[in-house]
Amino acid sequence: MVDRKRRAPPGLSSTRRMGEATEHDMSDALNYLVKARPQTMGHYFRFLKEAGSQLDPKTRALISVITKVHAQTERGLRQYLKRALADGCSAAEILDALLMAFPALGLTRIVWAIDVILAMDLPEFALDHIGAEPAWHDLLDAESLAVGETRRIDREGRGLFVFRDTSRFRVYDSLCPHQGTNIPHLALQGETLTCPKHGWVFDVASGHCVAEGDAPLREHECRTEGGRLLAFW
Numbered sequence: 001m002v003d004r005k006r007r008a009p010p011g012l013s014s015t016r017r018m019g020e021a022t023e024h025d026m027s028d029a030l031n032y033l034v035k036a037r038p039q040t041m042g043h044y045f046r047f048l049k050e051a052g053s054q055l056d057p058k059t060r061a062l063i064s065v066i067t068k069v070h071a072q073t074e075r076g077l078r079q080y081l082k083r084a085l086a087d088g089c090s091a092a093e094i095l096d097a098l099l100m101a102f103p104a105l106g107l108t109r110i111v112w113a114i115d116v117i118l119a120m121d122l123p124e125f126a127l128d129h130i131g132a133e134p135a136w137h138d139l140l141d142a143e144s145l146a147v148g149e150t151r152r153i154d155r156e157g158r159g160l161f162v163f164r165d166t167s168r169f170r171v172y173d174s175l176c177p178h179q180g181t182n183i184p185h186l187a188l189q190g191e192t193l194t195c196p197k198h199g200w201v202f203d204v205a206s207g208h209c210v211a212e213g214d215a216p217l218r219e220h221e222c223r224t225e226g227g228r229l230l231a232f233w
């Protein structure tokens with residue numbers, strides 16, 4: 001499937017925020033307009049940001065997904081799908097949003113979106129997970145992880161990075177918040193995780209993206225019980 005967006009040209013920061021969009025997301029044409037008409041484009045991006053200011057994050061995320069499907073930008077859909085999940089939207093809610101937008105999207109775009117979603121192999125969209133109530137899942141023996149250690153594990157079809165510091169555990173989804181790449185164990189160096197696809201860099205102590213990108217790792221709530229570490233999804 002052809003993606004209409006291309007990488008930003010050199011000379012523009014990939015991390016500066018402009019409303020909902022970042023230059024990392026934008027096409028060469030938009031980047032050109034930002035340089036050629038900075039004031040006008042600044043108004044445009046402020047408009048986009050203000051337009052969603054009265055909406056809760058989940059609603060904003062669902063509308064962003066629908067606009068990416070309408071424009072059929074595969075890279076944008078992958079990115080905003082991950083954000084929607086990170087903002088708390090369930091797979092069932094995303095599917096409902098797409099189906100409710102049927103009068104605008106039509107069946108062809110919805111099927112295109114489902115093809116993209118299936119290619120991403122997101123565990124949330126597995127048929128036996130759709131509509132399932134969130135629950136606590138057993139991960140590992142809490143004491144098997146040393147303070148300062150990070151371990152990548154797979155549980156129930158989901159890749160996870162588990163980090164332990166002096167006071168708490170943190171559990172992150174291994175799917176990159178940029179375009180859903182399943183980040184492998186080899187991407188880990190000390191407390192830094194670098195996605196092999198486009199090089200977004202994450203700090204496993206906080207989950208924050210510290211270079212190249214602008215979205216954090218998706219974190220799952222966790223707790224210990226009877227010496228076991230559990231996570232909620």
Ligand code: FES
Binds near residue numbers: 176178179
């Ligand atoms: S998918 Fe692009 S940096 Fe991870």
